[in-house]
Amino acid sequence: MTSVSDDAAVVNGLAVCDHIEIQQLYARYSHTIDSGDVKGWADTFTDDGVWRSDTACYRGSEQLAAFAETSRNLVGGYRHVQTNILLSPNAEGVEGSSYLLFLQPDPGRNSPTILNSAVYRDSIVRTPAGWRFAFRRLVIDDVPSRPALTAVPTPDGAGGPSEQLQALVEYLRATPMAPDAMRAPASAAQLVGVTRRTTDLGGVPAVTIEPQGGAPDLTVLYFHGGGYVSGSPPEMYLPMVAGVALAANARVHAVDYRLAPDTPFPGAFDDCLTAYRWLLRDGTVDPRKLAVFGDSAGGNLALAVAVAARDEHLPLPTSIAVISPYADLTVSGPSIEQRKDRDPYVTGELLEFMAAAYVGDGPRDDPRCSTVFADLRGLPPLLVQVGENEILYDDATRIRDSACAAGVDVTFESWRHGFHVWPVFVSLGLPESAAAIERLAAFLKGQTILAALR
Numbered sequence: 051m052t053s054v055s056d057d058a059a060v061v062n063g064l065a066v067c068d069h070i071e072i073q074q075l076y077a078r079y080s081h082t083i084d085s086g087d088v089k090g091w092a093d094t095f096t097d098d099g100v101w102r103s104d105t106a107c108y109r110g111s112e113q114l115a116a117f118a119e120t121s122r123n124l125v126g127g128y129r130h131v132q133t134n135i136l137l138s139p140n141a142e143g144v145e146g147s148s149y150l151l152f153l154q155p156d157p158g159r160n161s162p163t164i165l166n167s168a169v170y171r172d173s174i175v176r177t178p179a180g181w182r183f184a185f186r187r188l189v190i191d192d193v194p195s196r197p198a199l200t201a202v203p204t205p206d207g208a209g210g211p212s213e214q215l216q217a218l219v220e221y222l223r224a225t226p227m228a229p230d231a232m233r234a235p236a237s238a239a240q241l242v243g244v245t246r247r248t249t250d251l252g253g254v255p256a257v258t259i260e261p262q263g264g265a266p267d268l269t270v271l272y273f274h275g276g277g278y279v280s281g282s283p284p285e286m287y288l289p290m291v292a293g294v295a296l297a298a299n300a301r302v303h304a305v306d307y308r309l310a311p312d313t314p315f316p317g318a319f320d321d322c323l324t325a326y327r328w329l330l331r332d333g334t335v336d337p338r339k340l341a342v343f344g345d346s347a348g349g350n351l352a353l354a355v356a357v358a359a360r361d362e363h364l365p366l367p368t369s370i371a372v373i374s375p376y377a378d379l380t381v382s383g384p385s386i387e388q389r390k391d392r393d394p395y396v397t398g399e400l401l402e403f404m405a406a407a408y409v410g411d412g413p414r415d416d417p418r419c420s421t422v423f424a425d426l427r428g429l430p431p432l433l434v435q436v437g438e439n440e441i442l443y444d445d446a447t448r449i450r451d452s453a454c455a456a457g458v459d460v461t462f463e464s465w466r467h468g469f470h471v472w473p474v475f476v477s478l479g480l481p482e483s484a485a486a487i488e489r490l491a492a493f494l495k496g497q498t499i500l501a502a503l504r
Contacts, residue, residue, distance in 0.1 A: 207466030252328025275346025277404030289477035297491030337365035349375030369497035383444030437468025
């Protein structure tokens with residue numbers, strides 16, 4: 051959570067400016083590896099800094115520089131990215147952890163191949179020269195032991211999970227996320243084949259992504275996840291958005307709705323509905339070429355906006371797609387308890403925290419924030435994607451069952467090896483992420499073609 055003092059905005063006891071400087075330290079660590087800058091890499095440590103693994107230990111600038119020099123031929127030619135950075139202040143400085151990827155660039159694609167992945171635990175201190183690593187410990191070093199998947203992953207998980215997905219799950223289990231933790235967003239600077247611009251949808255800010263060149267075949271309104279308390283600006287979601295834009299040849303508007311607790315319920319819902327109304331009334335969008343999709347809390351928003359549009363007698367989109375919907379703020383699904391040991395990412399505590407921040411003392415069973423209680427009659431075709439290893443699994447199945455009972459045409463994909471909103475991690479090279487995005491885009495595009503034929 052963010053609080054403002056006379057001095058600076060503070061997140062989890064650490065000033066935002068310090069968060070930014072430490073993230074820049076992580077970025078410099080990766081950049082110096084990529085560029086072969088031995089001295090620059092050693093300079094990311096204190097003068098007596100330590101790099102340690104289970105088999106080696108290097109202390110001080112000279113040993114660190116020598117280690118970097120001998121390693122340069124082994125790690126050169128790849129791109130190194132540190133992501134999912136977690137920071138927590140302590141008496142000496144800051145404790146950190148990060149997920150370091152060794153990527154094989156693949157020109158023309160947004161999903162490079164992961165050759166190696168590692169998890170680090172860090173001690174970071176402020177020096178006269180700025181923040182530096184006092185200690186970096188390599189706690190997980192995962193090198194693929196078998197060839198990467200050659201077949202396109204499918205929901206049934208035939209062939210087992212990819213090495214990339216297994217490595218990410220190991221990382222998520224090794225670094226559990228506290229309810230108020232700040233996880234650094236992934237950069238969208240490396241998006242390929244698309245353009246991005248900041249837009250305004252009736253007073254609601256958005257980031258618009260579309261393929262370079264040519265005219266899009268449809269417009270997609272996208273609502274990001276984050277439990278109503280995070281995800282603004284929606285940078286970490288843009289690689290997935292770009293994948294949908296390219297695969298469906300679509301213009302995708304990622305709505306940057308207001309967040310709780312500063313803007314509690316129904317603020318996010320109101321913003322998303324306003325954006326939908328504006329696209330139809332002032333944005334000159336043909337509803338026969340309009341789709342709506344969202345993930346997690348955004349999946350609930352996508353359904354709630356469609357229900358509101360129906361009730362207001364607005365034209366409905368041609369289709370709705372939701373990924374891992376967080377659709378019950380009463381947190382009453384049996385899978386919350388039944389699958390808690392299988393979920394590497396989300397906890398019941400986290401869901402309770404988000405629900406309380408968004409709704410406060412208000413009714414959590416309001417259909418606008420918990421669409422498992424909504425009347426879904428008359429909605430367009432619906433795609434639901436959910437991972438079998440997530441505690442929100444029953445939110446997805448209850449949406450499926452409610453929609454089917456209401457006469458909605460439902461496509462339900464239960465991904466055997468999926469976890470919460472796994473398609474968001476497409477920029478980390480997960481084949482399962484890319485495959486799910488391709489299927490979602492094909493659904494949106496196919497329903498648009500069918501609508502044109504009606």
